[in-house]
Amino acid sequence: MKSTHSRVHSHSHSHSSGHSHNSHSHKHSNKKDILADSYKKLKAGRAIVVGHAQHDMGSHDSIREAEYKGHKITIRTHYDIRVDNRALGGHVYVGNDGNVSTHAMPAYSFSSTVELVKQLIDSFPNKFRKRIRRSIRR
């Protein structure tokens, strides 16, 4: 059996909240056994969070890049999405054809972000279950 390789690398991750753009860097280690770690968490009833979802801080920007007649075009798109007045952060990616997509439905693309959110609600109704206020009368 091959020995486990230890690799440490750093990367930067940029994200935005509102109109300010921030970036930070942090270190990841691949030393841990992804499978053993995942299995341990799942058995303990804990969620496994991977990649940039580990440090969600609201909405993120989609960046489109294209070249045209020697010009480089960069378009950064920021979404502020709310469902029932509650902020819904995360990554929405915009393609050069204007279609949008997101991690949670990786094979889907939509011509409208409204359609994307509608499909999220259809596919994951539990996530969007409304909190029902009940008045308790004694």
Added chain:
Amino acid sequence: MAVVRRNILSNSTVRDQYIEGVKLLKNDFLRPDWPNTYDIFVIWHFHSMMTQTPPNSGSGRNAAHRGPVFLPWHRWMLILFENHLQRVLNDSNFGLPYWNWAADGELTPFQQKKAAIWANNCMGGSGEPVTSGPFRAGQWQVNIEQGFTPGSMDPTLVSVRRPLRRALGSGFPPRLPTRTEVRNAVHKGAPNVIYDSPPWDVNSAGFRNELEGWPDGPRNHNRVHVWVGGDMGPATSPNDPIFYLNHCNVDRIWSGWQQIFHNPKYVPNSSASPSLRRHRLNDLLFPVTESAVFDPIYQGRVRPSNLLDISSRYTYDTLTDL
């Protein structure tokens, strides 16, 4: 000796072996501190999908999708899945079958949902939960599903115990890709075909992106995920055994493209930007472990360049429809 991968509808022995094999993998444990072998592939797929390349990618390109590595990464996944099926079936000649979904795409939308692939003796039918066939409730259990970070649409993995879900005929328009669509993807730009091109993502011109299905999408591979729906929708889509039959057909189409056009070069090459790490010709692909217990073939260290000529491992029964 190379095994032959066949259309699952043309060989009942292979069909039954596949059904038996995936069920055996659900109860196969390579190590006591790992999940069952079937679920390892679910976890691997999720981790790869949530690993952005580069980490601050604004395009959503990840370690297995939305970029050049889409085809080789899944080829590796299928080779290992096939290897574990051979082990639990004790049959080194077993070849992973494929579902030629474009043949069903020639049927009417109503007929597509009733096609032979969804018969009780094959993959079973639709429903939330699935109530017919070998993967119906009580016969197949989903142990891991997609959850969410609070306040976010970014997914997590969580533990569950529930039956399989499918919603055949989902998406708009509610139909599978057709043979013409597949042929258009294969022959686009012929004879000067290209595998991929800048910006190396969902906006790229080239065969990879056409087959993955982003331009004017969802098309081809993406459309199959959307059309099956249910557990084929999220990043945990390997939960449904139809996942491998879909991807085996995707791999077959890639093999056909390679053969028809005499092995067009894989791009980007090794000298491309470091921002394309995990996607370049000689980059290591994203592993879930380097343990030979899970990956006795490559020990988790494989590159696209190792996966371009697979003729010594497997062939397909036919490529003539491409």
